[in-house]
Amino acid sequence: xxxxxxxxxxxxxxxxxxxxxxxxxxxxxxxxxxxxxxxxxxxxxxxxxxxxxxxxxxxxxxxxxxxxxxxxxxxxxxxxxxxxxxxxxxxxxxxxxxxxxxxxxxxxxxxxxxxxxxxxxxxxxxxxxxxxxxxxxxxxxxxxxxxxxxxxxxxxxxxxxxxxxxxxxxxxxxxxxxxxxxxxxxxxxxxxxxxxxxxxxxxxxxxxxxxxxxxxxxxxxxxxxxxxxxxxxxxxxxxxxxxxxxxxxxxxxxxxxxxxxxxxxxxxxxxxxxxxxxxxxxxxxxxxxxxxxxxxxxxxxxxxxxxxxxxxxxxxxxxxxxxxxxxxxxxxxxxxxxxxxxxxxxxxxxxxxxxxxxxxxxxxxxxxxxxxxxxxxxxxxxxxxxxxxxxxxxxxxxxxxxxxxxxxxxxxxxxxxxxxxxxxxxxxxxxxxxxxxxxxxxxxxxxxxxxxxxxxxxxxxxxxxxxxxxxxxxxxxxxxxxxxxxxxxxxxxxxxxxxxxxxxxxxxxxxxxxxxxxxxxxxxxxxxxxxxxxxxxxxxxxxxxxxxxxxxxxxxxxxxxxxxxxxxxxxxxxxxxxxxxxxxxxxxxxxxxxxxxxxxxxxxxxxxxxxxxxxxxxxxxxxxxxxxxxxxxxxxxxxxxxxxxxxxxxxxxxxxxxxxxxxxxxxxxxxxxxxxxxxxxxxxxxxxxxxxxxxxxxxxxxxxxxxxxxxxxxxxxxxxxxxxxxxxxxxxxxxxxxxxxxxxxxxxxxxxxxxxxxxxxxxxxxx
Numbered sequence: 001x002x003x004x005x006x007x008x009x010x011x012x013x014x015x016x017x018x019x020x021x022x023x024x025x026x027x028x029x030x031x032x033x034x035x036x037x038x039x040x041x042x043x044x045x046x047x048x049x050x051x052x053x054x055x056x057x058x059x060x061x062x063x064x065x066x067x068x069x070x071x072x073x074x075x076x077x078x079x080x081x082x083x084x085x086x087x088x089x090x091x092x093x094x095x096x097x098x099x100x101x102x103x104x105x106x107x108x109x110x111x112x113x114x115x116x117x118x119x120x121x122x123x124x125x126x127x128x129x130x131x132x133x134x135x136x137x138x139x140x141x142x143x144x145x146x147x148x149x150x151x152x153x154x155x156x157x158x159x160x161x162x163x164x165x166x167x168x169x170x171x172x173x174x175x176x177x178x179x180x181x182x183x184x185x186x187x188x189x190x191x192x193x194x195x196x197x198x199x200x201x202x203x204x205x206x207x208x209x210x211x212x213x214x215x216x217x218x219x220x221x222x223x224x225x226x227x228x229x230x231x232x233x234x235x236x237x238x239x240x241x242x243x244x245x246x247x248x249x250x251x252x253x254x255x256x257x258x259x260x261x262x263x264x265x266x267x268x269x270x271x272x273x274x275x276x277x278x279x280x281x282x283x284x285x286x287x288x289x290x291x292x293x294x295x296x297x298x299x300x301x302x303x304x305x306x307x308x309x310x311x312x313x314x315x316x317x318x319x320x321x322x323x324x325x326x327x328x329x330x331x332x333x334x335x336x337x338x339x340x341x342x343x344x345x346x347x348x349x350x351x352x353x354x355x356x357x358x359x360x361x362x363x364x365x366x367x368x369x370x371x372x373x374x375x376x377x378x379x380x381x382x383x384x385x386x387x388x389x390x391x392x393x394x395x396x397x398x399x400x401x402x403x404x405x406x407x408x409x410x411x412x413x414x415x416x417x418x419x420x421x422x423x424x425x426x427x428x429x430x431x432x433x434x435x436x437x438x439x440x441x442x443x444x445x446x447x448x449x450x451x452x453x454x455x456x457x458x459x460x461x462x463x464x465x466x467x468x469x470x471x472x473x474x475x476x477x478x479x480x481x482x483x484x485x486x487x488x489x490x491x492x493x494x495x496x497x498x499x500x501x502x503x504x505x506x507x508x509x510x511x512x513x514x515x516x517x518x519x520x521x522x523x524x525x526x527x528x529x530x531x532x533x534x535x536x537x538x539x540x541x542x543x544x545x546x547x548x549x550x551x552x553x554x555x556x557x558x559x560x561x562x563x564x565x566x567x568x569x570x571x572x573x574x575x576x577x578x579x580x581x582x583x584x585x586x587x588x589x590x591x592x593x594x595x596x597x598x599x600x601x602x603x604x605x606x607x608x609x610x611x612x613x614x615x616x617x618x619x620x621x622x623x624x625x626x627x628x629x630x631x632x633x634x635x636x637x638x639x640x641x642x643x644x645x646x647x648x649x650x651x652x653x654x655x656x657x658x659x660x661x662x663x664x665x666x667x668x669x670x671x672x673x674x675x676x677x678x679x680x681x682x683x684x685x686x687x688x689x690x691x692x693x694x695x696x697x698x699x700x701x702x703x704x705x706x707x708x709x710x711x712x713x714x715x716x717x718x719x720x721x722x723x724x725x726x727x728x729x730x731x732x733x734x735x736x737x738x739x740x741x742x743x744x745x746x747x748x749x750x751x752x753x754x755x756x757x758x759x760x761x762x763x764x765x766x767x
Contacts, residue, residue: 005135007165010064015479015493018063019343021129022299022334022494023111026060026067026181027053030591053182054591055527057109062334063133065178070105072174078163079104079128110188111335115278115298116424122278122298126339128161136160183333185236186301187276187425192234192329193415194272194305194429195226197406201434204446221359224406224414226431227320229305234329234427240500243267243470244327246311263504264308264324266451267468270432271383271442271476273401274303275408276335277426285419290367293412296422299337300408302381302476302497303429304330309445309467331427332476332497340492344480345375348407364417365410376404379480379492381433383442385457388471394458396447399433399440401478444468473500527590528611531556534573534584536563537759540643540719541601542583546754547715548605552615559586560761602639605712618712620705631705634682634713638720642675646723665727672724673734679717680735687737702744710745718745722756 006018016022029051059070073079104114115122164170196202199216202225206215219225235241243263250258278298282288288296305325312324360366379401384393406414411428432442441447447455448466455466468474479493533549533556535542549556561567561582568580577584577599585598585607598604609619620627644650651664686706701708704717721742724731731739745751756762 004130005137006063006133007135008063008066008133013491014064015491015495016062016064016334017490017492018130018133019482019490020336020340020492021061021063021126021133022336022340023070023114024060024062024186024333024335025057025110025184026176027055027057027184028069028176029180030054030593051180051182052591057184059105059108059111059114060181061129062178067176067178067181068133069174069176071107072170073132073164074103074105076167076170078132078161079125110425111186112188112425115187115276116280118279119295122337123339126337131159131161132164134160136162183236183238185234185331186333186335187427189231189234189425189427190423191426192229192231192429193226193426194229194325194431195224195406195411196220196431197224197404197411198431198433198442199405200403200436200440201432201442201446204434204441208445208450222361223365224411226411226415226428229329229429230326231427233327234331235499236333237330237495237497237499239328239330240502241306241328242502243504244308244311244323245504246308246323247314248310249314259314264311265467266309266445267501268307268309268444269383269468269474269476270305270307271381271397271399271434272303272305272429272432273379273381273478274301274331275299275411275428275430276301277412277422277428278424281421281423282416284421286421287364287416287419288413288422290365290409290413293409293416296412297338297408298424299335300341300494301335301427302332302478302494303427304474304476304497304499305429305432306330306499307443307445328499329429330476330497330499332494334495336492336494341377341379341480343482343490344377344379344492346378346402348376348402348404361410365413367409375409376407377401377480379478381442381476381478384475384477385468386473386475387457387469390458392458393473393475394456396444396455396457397440397442399435399442401433403433403435403440404430468501470501470503473498526612528587528596529590530586530588530595532559532586533557534559534561534576534586535582536561536568537762538756539563539582540723541581543719543722543754543756544601544715545583545585545604545608547718547750548608548618550754551618551710551715551750552608552612554608554612554615558760560759562761602635605715618710618715620711627705630682630686631711631713634679634704635716637675637679637682638716641678642671642720643723645671646727668727669724669729672720672727672729676721676724676729676731676735676738680737683713683717683741684737703741704738710748710750714741714745718742718751 004018010017030053058072060067061070062068104117108114114125164174199220202217202220203215206217217225244267245261245263247259248262248264250260276298277296279296282292282296306328307321308324308327312321315322315324381397381399381401382395383397384395386393408428408430411430412422415428416422432446434440434442434446438447444455444467447453451466453466476497477494479491481492482490531549531554533542533545535545535558537560561573561584563582567573568577568582573584574580576586576597579599581599583599583601583604585604587596587598588594589596598607605618609617620631622628646668648664651668654662654667655664683704686704700706703710704713705711717738721731721735721738724734746755752758
């Protein structure tokens with residue numbers, strides 16, 4: 001079987017052929033070298049220099065060495081109208097004439113929103129990517145394009161979509177060399193479960209600890225054995241972690257004697273594959289069928305579920321492993337889809353002819369061969385170890401995904417048999433995958449036969465070992481490949497799944513001083529520093545920004561701009577703010593190493609909400625869309641319907657154009673009265689005394705939105721009420737509710753110190 005060629009260069013040995021098209025999440029480099037060429041060529045992997053990475057995360061696929069930003073492709077409309085125009089496929093009819101959900105990739109820091117879509121959407125997105133990336137000259141062979149699309153039912157001709165290839169500007173923006181990006185966990189993992197699905201592994205471990213006659217526990221051939229893990233320490237390839245410490249039996253094999261706390265001496269890897277679950281969640285209480293489970297499998301990652309064997313031995317009775325298995329799990333960053341692996345399907349034992357002591361599983365674990373065969377995949381797996389003294393890794397194990405006894409659909413079905421709901425983004429590990437020969441054992445426990453045999457890891461004699469040493473890097477790899485005439489035409493690989501063992505932490509108190517894993521995943525810092533606010537002391541727009549900065553505890557320097565002296569029209573200021581207005585916010589971006597500027601108070605406040613997400617929020621959250629809308633409505637009454645109309649420049653123009661028949665002071669008073677009357681009505685609707693709000697716990701507070709802390713509505717209301725007083729509006733009569741709220745705000749710490757009278761540029765002669 002031949003895979004179509006891409007117009008993007010792909011090495012025959014690359015894990016990421018056009019048959020693959022896996023998904024992940026990346027951060028782009030902060031600075032990239034732009035090409036002056038007009039050709040739409042992908043970026044090439046030409047440098048191994050270290051890069052600084054953006055804090056922004058973006059969804060991606062990869063072809064060869066080129067990472068492709070899916071959010072940009074979606075923004076450019078290349079996924080719009082992703083529909084299936086086949087009329088004979090009943091499973092996809094619900095998608096006819098519907099667009100792919102908006103922002104499936106754009107603005108998403110994980111793949112969860114995409115993989116939560118039903119399987120037909122995954123198929124259609126894959127097909128669209130294939131059409132965009134395939135070389136049009138290779139589209140004549142329908143068989144090979146169907147294979148790459150992962151859609152064996154389709155008989156239609158496959159037409160290339162040249163919109164990406166013929167858009168060099170989009171190519172330059174969306175393509176990154178893989179060695180210039182930082183890869184992250186591809187999904188937010190809600191739950192992690194680990195199974196024990198390789199018969200060879202279970203048998204080997206059983207022989208070591210119970211003898212050959214009792215190798216398998218009585219239930220093992222009846223069901224996929226598993227246990228619930230934890231998601232908090234599942235980390236993406238490339239991290240490091242300290243050797244774990246725990247309770248270990250003081251007398252070797254005798255667990256009945258004393259234990260002591262010490263670093264594990266039997267740290268082990270486990271060669272596993274993780275299944276990434278997608279699709280809409282099944283309701284609680286509703287198990288999945290084999291067919292439904294097959295459609296919930298989005299894809300797979302390599303998975304190393306590290307184990308501390310000596311800690312495990314002391315603690316595992318009677319509930320199984322706990323601290324010996326919860327300190328680290330490493331996964332590869334790219335999710336290889338089920339569709340990409342379809343050409344490599346093989347039948348797993350529980351659905352094949354039974355021999356010896358094999359048992360026929362209960363009906364819920366049996367697949368209908370006509371609709372959902374019990375399959376695994378012929379994927380070559382390996383583990384390599386590189387010690388701190390070695391220049392290269394040495395392979396210690398070669399196994400295969402097809403050695404699984406219990407396949408992925410059976411694992412997922414059994415997970416739900418009692419009614420467990422499975423969320424998109426959950427990961428299910430297979431357990432260690434071992435083959436029948438000693439060089440295919442998927443753990444050091446087996447390779448060393450419980451520490452009784454040396455394991456060769458290359459190098460000199462001192463590099464023989466039973467379990468892992470400090471400084472060891474363990475690398476899992478996996479791939480399948482299509483070939484024709486002994487030439488590889490479509491390799492489907494996972495990339496590396498690697499991590500390094502560090503020495504144990506010396507003291508518990510030092511635990512938080514050592515960095516474990518990628519710092520960008522575990523630590524957050526403010527990206528923007530050296531904040532400066534250019535403004536005029538009496539400007540209501542500047543006042544708003546001061547309140548927000550105080551609410552978020554952001555330190556800043558005040559740069560006075562005297563509007564009365566025309567300082568806002570100076571050449572230097574107009575470079576920063578072409579409209580010559582206040583406020584102007586200046587910041588230093590530590591990521592791009594640039595000084596940036598923002599104008600217009602509403603834009604500045606929106607930026608502060610987004611740029612400092614861990615600080616006090618002033619706009620209601622996305623989960624309360626109506627309250628968010630009401631807040632924006634109140635803001636716009638001031639920002640668009642009142643404040644601009646009483647701007648001094650605007651008022652002078654009205655007075656001049658009316659030849660004095662309209663007084664600017666009268667106009668300002670009238671504008672404020674109208675705006676505040678409207679705002680008064682809206683705010684009163686949010687008050688707890690309103691009949692509809694008596695039992696609404698979200699509307700019991702004293703501020704504009706009925707909250708117990710000021711919001712963006714109060715931030716805009718307070719300066720405008722001050723303006724109204726300045727123009728002679730009888731605010732106690734026009735808007736008594738707002739007056740009450742204003743009095744509360746005047747004593748609130750966010751507002752104290754932000755008022756005009758407290759500003760350093762207030763003229764001293766003004767009382």
